[in-house]
Amino acid sequence: MVPSEAKKYLSKEQFIHQAFSYLEKGVEPTVKTLWLNDEIQEKITEILEHSYPKLRLRYWQHDDQTVWFLDEIGKERPISFGISVKSQRINLVKVLEFRESRGGEIHMQAFTEQFDQIKLTDDNKLNKHIDGITGATMSVSAMKKIARVALMLDKEVR
Amino acid sequence: MKFKLALVSAALLACGTVNAAEPTNQELLDLIKSQQKEIENLKKSVEEADEKAEASVEAAEKTMSNAADSKLSFGGYGELHYNNIEDKESIDFHRFVTFMGYEFNEDIRFFSELEVEHSLSGDGKPGEVELEQAYVEIDVTDATSIKSGLFLVPVGILNETHEPPTFYGVERNPVEKNIIPSTWWEAGAGVTTELAAGITADFAIHSGLEVPNDGGVYDFNIRSGRQKVAKANADSFAYTARIKYTAIPGLELAASIQHQTDLTQGVLNADANLYTAHAIYNVDGFGIRALYAGWDVDSEQAELAGQDKQDGFFVEPSYRFNDEFGVFARYSEWDNVAGNSIDTEMEQTNVGFNYWPHQNVVFKFDLERRDGAQDGDGFNLGVGYQF
Numbered sequence: 001m002v003p004s005e006a007k008k009y010l011s012k013e014q015f016i017h018q019a020f021s022y023l024e025k026g027v028e029p030t031v032k033t034l035w036l037n038d039e040i041q042e043k044i045t046e047i048l049e050h051s052y053p054k055l056r057l058r059y060w061q062h063d064d065q066t067v068w069f070l071d072e073i074g075k076e077r078p079i080s081f082g083i084s085v086k087s088q089r090i091n092l093v094k095v096l097e098f099r100e101s102r103g104g105e106i107h108m109q110a111f112t113e114q115f116d117q118i119k120l121t122d123d124n125k126l127n128k129h130i131d132g133i134t135g136a137t138m139s140v141s142a143m144k145k146i147a148r149v150a151l152m153l154d155k156e157v158r
Numbered sequence: 159m160k161f162k163l164a165l166v167s168a169a170l171l172a173c174g175t176v177n178a179a180e181p182t183n184q185e186l187l188d189l190i191k192s193q194q195k196e197i198e199n200l201k202k203s204v205e206e207a208d209e210k211a212e213a214s215v216e217a218a219e220k221t222m223s224n225a226a227d228s229k230l231s232f233g234g235y236g237e238l239h240y241n242n243i244e245d246k247e248s249i250d251f252h253r254f255v256t257f258m259g260y261e262f263n264e265d266i267r268f269f270s271e272l273e274v275e276h277s278l279s280g281d282g283k284p285g286e287v288e289l290e291q292a293y294v295e296i297d298v299t300d301a302t303s304i305k306s307g308l309f310l311v312p313v314g315i316l317n318e319t320h321e322p323p324t325f326y327g328v329e330r331n332p333v334e335k336n337i338i339p340s341t342w343w344e345a346g347a348g349v350t351t352e353l354a355a356g357i358t359a360d361f362a363i364h365s366g367l368e369v370p371n372d373g374g375v376y377d378f379n380i381r382s383g384r385q386k387v388a389k390a391n392a393d394s395f396a397y398t399a400r401i402k403y404t405a406i407p408g409l410e411l412a413a414s415i416q417h418q419t420d421l422t423q424g425v426l427n428a429d430a431n432l433y434t435a436h437a438i439y440n441v442d443g444f445g446i447r448a449l450y451a452g453w454d455v456d457s458e459q460a461e462l463a464g465q466d467k468q469d470g471f472f473v474e475p476s477y478r479f480n481d482e483f484g485v486f487a488r489y490s491e492w493d494n495v496a497g498n499s500i501d502t503e504m505e506q507t508n509v510g511f512n513y514w515p516h517q518n519v520v521f522k523f524d525l526e527r528r529d530g531a532q533d534g535d536g537f538n539l540g541v542g543y544q545f
Binding site: 007054129 | 408
């Protein structure tokens with residue numbers, strides 16, 4: 001409802017470290033760039049109902065795993081998410097920064113772990129029901145959409 | 159042929175004679191240095207070109223995200239209702255609401271809500287133009303904020319979250335309308351703090367109700383006591399405290415208590431307490447909402463009329479089949495004169511569905527049956543939106 005100062009839960013570096021914690025010492029994921037051409041923006045728009053306000057996205061890849069950092073507005077202010085996709089299923093999702101005044105509960109593990117192993121259906125929807133949070137409808141919706149975008153982008157770079 | 163070969167051989171020998179002097183080491187060194195310089199210049203040009211390209215991309219992306227960075231925010235909601243109860247038919251654009259907010263800096267912000275109720279306001283007209291929220295909020299720590307101005311009282315389910323796509327039923331439930339009484343706003347100051355992840359506490363000191371007390375039919379009627387912060391009598395203030403638990407996805411538990419120092423603002427010395435508790439649980443499409451609210455009014459006059467006790471509850475199970483469609487049933491019971499010895503309890507049952515063509519747009523239908531101290535059957539139709 002009201003914009004507010006960002007609550008920072010996790011940095012991008014910490015998220016990458018968590019997502020690739022299984023890698024042996026000295027092995028690093030490759031940093032790559034995906035340019036958001038018209039075709040990709042069209043697919044994003046189908047999910048977010050608006051295009052993504054970037055020309056390109058950096059992502060981190062190792063074997064069949066990709067890590068993405070995406071923002072989406074909940075009610076009024078952007079929420080920053082980190083999403084890791086492995087074998088075309090989400091294996092880690094976190095709220096990195098939250099700027100809305102309501103709906104901060106979406107950062108809690110009890111909520112985010114519902115996304116574990118979720119994947120896309122043929123029509124780019126999530127294949128599992130996510131229990132919402134009362135009074136945080138817009139933040140929950142933003143997180144569900146961003147999960148779909150990350151899974152779709154992962155498919156694009158395969 | 160032989161003659162031609164001889165000529166070529168002679169030419170090559172001549173060339174060999176001319177270039178017989180090998181370049182000196184110094185000459186080679188100079189050549190290498192000059193080539194190195196050329197390479198460095200080229201590298202620098204490429205780096206500069208990269209930097210310019212990067213700056214252009216960043217500038218373009220900044221322009222693309224400017225809308226999200228705006229300090230000004232705007233939103234709204236609205237709902238149109240058609241009611242047909244006991245052959246009494248009416249159609250009404252019940253609420254047209256705009257939100258406007260402004261972020262002064264990361265810690266200080268303003269928020270407002272302006273509403274036109276029942277389409278048309280003015281003398282003898284059915285509606286009103288109402289300022290329902292206008293407050294400044296300041297973050298004092300990461301977990302605590304204070305606010306001051308005109309704000310929604312932190313009680314019940316619908317008082318703070320009442321955008322039409324967020325609830326079932328064309329009309330809001332009668333318990334929160336007649337007992338709480340939503341939508342209820344007051345002026346004052348409040349603090350909200352997150353005690354732990356998913357546990358929030360609110361406390362507010364604010365203007366109080368002023369219920370009628372002139373011997374008329376609305377005496378001690380809670381809903382009629384809302385002064386709406388319109389040149390309101392500020393003789394007697396009120397205090398509200400709430401605790402809310404939302405640590406488990408789909409679950410919300412909350413309880414609040416409010417103390418009114420005098421419901422009659424200095425006339426009858428009628429202090430009162432409001433107690434509310436509610437639970438919401440949604441899991442795998444199944445949902446249930448339940449709420450209790452009750453007043454305890456300490457006043458002889460209220461006691462004589464049976465209005466020292468005013469309370470009610472509702473229970474609302476629902477099932478959402480998918481993003482677009484859900485059904486519900488709601489049973490409500492309330493009594494604004496529960497302190498008397500006669501049967502004055504109102505009962506109401508609603509059964510119906512919501513259809514969301516978009517998450518922020520909803521069409522609603524419900525059947526309504528009124529029992530107890532009221533009668534009537536019928537149905538309601540509605541359309542609502544939020545953005």
